[in-house]
Amino acid sequence: MGKPMRIRAKAANGETTVRALMAHIMEGGQRKDSSGNRIPAHHITDVTASHNGKTVLTAQWGSAVSQNPFLAFTFKGGAAGEKLAISWKDNKGDSRTDEVTIS
């Protein structure tokens, strides 16, 4: 189970703006340690956001996304009180889901 995310979702004018901070080391897989050995890749590969159970965003991430990624996006619809959930999966099989109430 990954570390908790920090998610904020705000509805206004028929749209919901979501801002999510994810805690993840996001090791790209190209770096070498001080002994010259490659540090294995360990990063988020898939992100899904859903509103009231319906998918509003999917993303495939690779080694270019940096540590502790910040994701911000807007989707049509959503209202205060409704649920917004974000899930991620990484290349080592770890995952995390957090849900918030849209404000």
Place this chain on the structure above:
Amino acid sequence: MKRKLALVAVLASSVMGLAHANDVEAGIAQYREMLQDGNPAELFEMSGEELWTTPRGPKNATMEKCDLGKGPGVVAAAFVELPRYFADTGRVQDLESRIVTCMVSLQGFDEAKILKTGYAKGEQANVRDMATYVAGASRELKINVPQDHQKEREMYEVGKRLFFMRSGPHDFACATCHAEDNKRIRLQGLPNLTGNPGDGIGFAAWPAYRVGNGQMWPMQKRLNDCYRQQRFPEPKFASDATIALGVYMGVNAKDAKSIAPAIKR
């Protein structure tokens, strides 16, 4: 005539340098503004809050009875009044040293072991997270480091002397970089810490998350890395020297708004 031309040339080159520098400063300001949204420091704050309220250590107790200077269990607004004198230990302590004191007295952890652990390792990672949490509970409040107690005033004088202490192969003191307005090292602006550098600057900006290395730096780590770059030997974690410097900077920054935990390059 030749001398006049030379003087004009010197002035022209410094003006050219200045105009160029202003573009550079504007660019840095824009980059900083973009960073504010989504500060990963909040992840450390969340972790710190969880650590604070979770029973841990040999005594299986939480940190919720910890006295950070405003009474046992009071976290709100405690950060902006640190460092301060504590009667139970008879010393002036900063945030991180006080967190360690509580981890020892309330939770039964081994003080010497925590002090010797390196940055971000073992229990020091937890000190870091809790420091970030406590700092966040003083967001936007004014720095108000006390000078009521004799020892607090002594530590100010000690901090001042340490601040100006030039030594090591480079003859650097804190003052070498931090005693004048509007100076920078490479492109990094340097706050003048001999006075009040303003809201959210200098003392009022740490703990901070450093984007460049993805690390959360409380004040102890900030001072540690300053001394490293000054080519000094290493300051011991939560030593009196580091606390004294905190008193000096904090008192000088009186009424500046704290933006901790902040985000930096």
Place this chain on the structure above:
Amino acid sequence: MKKIIPFALVGATLVLAGCMSTSISSADADKLTAEITANSFQSKGIAKVERLQQDEANRLCSAANVAGKPLAADVAAAIEAAQLKTIQWPTDGKFLGDHAKGEKIAQSGKGLTWKDKADRVNGGNCYNCHQISKEEVSYGTLGPSLYNYGKLRGVTDPNSPAAKAVVEYTWGKLWNARAYNACSNMPRVGHNGILTEAQIKDVMALLLDPQSPVNQ
């Protein structure tokens, strides 16, 4: 734990008395600072606690800063004279090296920290404080701009008698900046072993060689 300083007992009784305005005397603050300094640092890597021992110049300049008053003229002059004596002139009489190497040395801030190995080649840290070439925009402002250094001083041939004074001053300033300004913030790159003689020659070329990008 810590030994009790008699002074603190006085302080304690005054706390009980309530409102207090006593401050610590300057001499006592110096003493307390020395004790705290001795207890607060540890050697790490090549950065030994011996580095905390200040030489006379640093002791005096630091004290002047704490007091908020500049050094007395005669004290400053004495420091400058003593520092001047430490300057080691080039062993082969040649002052200039390679300006391209000099640029690399000016760009590098490496060496002498506790993370550095003892055999590491040190950098000069120059761009941290100075503008030097026109191309490099990432420069500091703690020191004056050195752009067009040689050109502005009319150095067309660094080996000529006309340029001798400037060349020697520049060497001296690099070797030991305090010889010309008792409390200069500039590190004493030669005297304190930050750069080697060969490296200083390369930095000299960066500043004074008419072919150097600095003088274009």
